[in-house]
Amino acid sequence: xxxxxxxxxxxxxFPEWLPEExxxxxxxxxxxxxxxxxxxxxxxxxxxxxxxxxxASKGEINKQIYxxxxxxxxxxxxETDMALHFDLxxxxxxxxxxxxxxLSFPFRRYQIQKVWRxxxxxxxxxxxxxxxxxxxxxxxxxxxxxxxxxxxxxYGIFTKMQIGAFVIRVSNRKILQGILLEFATPAEIxxxxxxxxxxxxxxxxxxxxxxxxxxCGLPSxxxxxxxxxxxxxxxxxxxxxxLEKNNHSxxxxxxxxxxxxxxxxxLAALGVPDDAFEVDLSITRGLxxxxxxxxxxxxxxxxxxGSICSGGRYDNLASHFTTQHLPGVGISIGLTRLxxxxxxxxxxxxxxxxxxxxxxxxxxxxxxxxxxxxATELRHAGIPTEVxxxxxxxxAQIKYADKKGIPLVLIAGETEFATGTWLLKDMxxxxxxxxxxxxxxxxxxxxx
Numbered sequence: 001x002x003x004x005x006x007x008x009x010x011x012x013x014f015p016e017w018l019p020e021e022x023x024x025x026x027x028x029x030x031x032x033x034x035x036x037x038x039x040x041x042x043x044x045x046x047x048x049x050x051x052x053x054x055x056a057s058k059g060e061i062n063k064q065i066y067x068x069x070x071x072x073x074x075x076x077x078x079e080t081d082m083a084l085h086f087d088l089x090x091x092x093x094x095x096x097x098x099x100x101x102x103l104s105f106p107f108r109r110y111q112i113q114k115v116w117r118x119x120x121x122x123x124x125x126x127x128x129x130x131x132x133x134x135x136x137x138x139x140x141x142x143x144x145x146x147x148x149x150x151x152x153x154x155y156g157i158f159t160k161m162q163i164g165a166f167v168i169r170v171s172n173r174k175i176l177q178g179i180l181l182e183f184a185t186p187a188e189i190x191x192x193x194x195x196x197x198x199x200x201x202x203x204x205x206x207x208x209x210x211x212x213x214x215x216c217g218l219p220s221x222x223x224x225x226x227x228x229x230x231x232x233x234x235x236x237x238x239x240x241x242x243l244e245k246n247n248h249s250x251x252x253x254x255x256x257x258x259x260x261x262x263x264x265x266x267l268a269a270l271g272v273p274d275d276a277f278e279v280d281l282s283i284t285r286g287l288x289x290x291x292x293x294x295x296x297x298x299x300x301x302x303x304x305x306g307s308i309c310s311g312g313r314y315d316n317l318a319s320h321f322t323t324q325h326l327p328g329v330g331i332s333i334g335l336t337r338l339x340x341x342x343x344x345x346x347x348x349x350x351x352x353x354x355x356x357x358x359x360x361x362x363x364x365x366x367x368x369x370x371x372x373x374x375a376t377e378l379r380h381a382g383i384p385t386e387v388x389x390x391x392x393x394x395x396a397q398i399k400y401a402d403k404k405g406i407p408l409v410l411i412a413g414e415t416e417f418a419t420g421t422w423l424l425k426d427m428x429x430x431x432x433x434x435x436x437x438x439x440x441x442x443x444x445x446x447x448x
Contacts, residue, residue, distance in 0.1 A: 013121030014128045015336060020350035020405075025339050027351065028161055029112065032132045032333060035157035036110035039149065041134050044109050046091035048116075049082045054094050057320040064117040084116040088133045088332070089317075096137060097321035105139040106146065112335075124305070124341050135330030137317055142327045147293040147313055148263040150331055151277055152270035154297055154309055157333075163347050165300040166308070168272070169233075169280040170263060172293050173312075174256025175243070176226060176284065180218075182250035189216050191288050197230050200282040205231070230282040236264030239279040259292060291315040295331060305341045309333045352405030356386040357448055359401040361394060363413040370417065374410060374440060381441045383448065401427055408447060410440075 010016060017025060037043075055065055067083040085091050088111045096103065112132045119125055134153065136146045151168045158166050173194060180190040196211045205227050212223035232242055243257050260279065267277060285294040292313035299305055311331030318326050342348040360375045362368065371387055378385040386406065388397045394411075401409050411423040411432075422440065425432045426447060435443040 011127075013119070013126050015126055015340065018350070018353075020353040021343065023351045023353075023355065024343075024348055025335075028339060028348070029130070029132075029335060031160045032157055032335065033110070033112060035153060035160065036132075036134050038156065039108075039134075039153050041108045041110040044092075044095065044111055045113060046085070046088070046095055046111070048084055048114070050085050050091055050094065052081050052083045054321075055083050055085060055090055057090060057093075064119060066116050066118055086117045087115055088113060088131050092133070092135060093318040094321055096326060097318040097324070100322065100324055105137065106142060107137045108134070109137070110134045123344075124337050126336055126340075129334060129336035132333040132335050133330060135317075135328050137326050137328040140325050140327075142329065144259045144262050144293070144313075145266070147259065147329050148266040148270060150293075150295060150311070150329060151263075151267060151272050154295070154331065155272045155276050158297070158309070161348075163299065163342060164302070166276065167298055167300055168277040169283050169296050169298065170260070170277060170293065171279065171281050171283040172256040172260045173284050173290060174252045174292055175260070175281060176229060178250040178253025178256055179226065179229060179248055180222075181252060182248055183219075183222050185216075185218070185222075189218075192216050193218065193226065194284040195286045195288075197226065197282060198284040198286045200227070200230055230284075233278055233280040233282070235274055236261075236267070236277070236279050239281070240264060256292065263293060285310065285312050289314050293329065299347075302341075302345055302347070305338075305345070308338050354386065354404040354406055355384045356404070356406045357383050358385040358408045358410055358444060359397070359404075359406045360385060360387045360410045361397045361412075362388050363394060363411065364417075365391065367412070367417060370412065374412075374422070374437075377440060378444060381445070383441070383444060398425075398427075408444060410444075 049068060052065070052067060056062055064086055065083045068080045069078050070080070071078060092109070092111065096107065110133065112130065114128055115131050116128050119127060121127060136142065151170065154168050176194060176197060177190050180193055181187070185193070193212055193216045196208055196215060200208050208227055209223050212218045212226065213220060218226070229246070232239055240257070240261050243260075248254075264279065268274070283294050283296050285296070290312040294312035295310055296307040297309040298307060309331055311329070313327070313329045315327050316325055317328050318324070339348070358378055360371050362371050375385045375387045388400065398409060407427050409425040409427060411425060416422050420437050421434050422437055423432055424435050424443060424447070433443070
């Protein structure tokens with residue numbers, strides 16, 4: 001019999017948590033959801049599987065797609081034309097294109113789902129993980145003021161999470177792109193230059209200068225100027241003043257500077273304090289998908305964790321699926337990765353192993369209906385309550401409550417039933433109080 005037992009092994013890159021860790025993860029998930037809804041974003045959910053041709057429309061990630069197959073089916077039926085989605089952007093594009101006539105624009109949606117990527121598992125990087133996305137999608141146009149609201153959403157969520165000081169760094173790709181185009185840089189070379197500039201904080205100015213000259217063929221003076229502008233960072237007003245002193249006249253540069261100014265000047269009114277954001281022109285987000293405002297968020301004391309929330313403005317969400325012009329702006333929080341890193345760093349602590357606030361101890365199994373009745377009354381009052389149903393001694397029941405972190409134990413034996421009272425033991429301090437059965441909910445609530 002022993003030989004038939006399969007060794008229990010989890011699949012690498014597919015995380016799972018202990019109950020107390022999962023409870024903390026769900027707390028953070030709830031904060032994200034409420035934060036999105038506070039700003040009027042409506043929930044949607046798309047299938048875990050999409051047609052492979054739909055997912056393959058975002059070509060650069062094809063190697064990471066998990067396809068679906070039925071290994072025990074007939075050979076001609078084993079492969080399917082379906083695959084698991086690797087992000088929520090492609091499903092959103094398909095969803096909006098299919099439901100265009102039924103949606104109201106600007107369309108504000110949030111989506112919190114698992115995604116799957118065939119990456120090599122390593123610390124903080126998973127094959128299966130939760131993404132939490134919001135997007136505002138316009139039809140034909142989308143006012144740049146929408147870009148200003150996004151940092152307010154980020155600020156509200158991470159403040160509620162209580163994960164320490166953080167900074168939202170913002171920029172606008174049009175600024176550097178406009179300078180490059182002003183000097184007659186071909187559009188495709190300008191895009192490559194922005195990808196290189198995005199690595200400035202990681203590899204330093206000298207390496208970026210070298211790559212701009214050798215990889216993009218930029219003149220030394222232009223490469224140095226791009227690095228100089230990308231190196232501008234700080235509080236919004238200071239950065240805008242420096243940008244205005246640059247005598248660049250390309251329309252794209254002026255447009256980007258104006259959009260950035262619009263964002264910066266409205267953040268205070270949107271509830272984002274000065275110490276929670278910075279303008280950092282080195283942030284370009286390496287993907288050509290982004291066309292204007294970009295965001296990255298960092299924990300001030302744990303910058304090694306990288307960006308914990310990022311996104312930006314894009315020109316056309318669903319160009320692969322419709323001729324409708326659908327510009328938008330959005331962000332994504334990779335919550336699984338964030339939670340794993342916060343847990344490892346000790347920034348978040350596992351909560352209680354049980355959601356129960358009260359354990360009803362069973363002293364006399366002949367009085368089970370009384371114990372059930374007390375538990376039902378507490379549950380109806382919204383107090384999570386558990387009844388100890390195993391036939392074990394009182395000491396074992398107390399030990400159970402202590403191990404699971406249940407703060408209160410309700411006790412009634414022969415004496416209590418005779419007098420119409422119950423004992424309420426506070427596991428946090430060991431104090432035991434006699435209470436009237438009629439005041440059960442009131443007394444319990446006062447201790448929670």
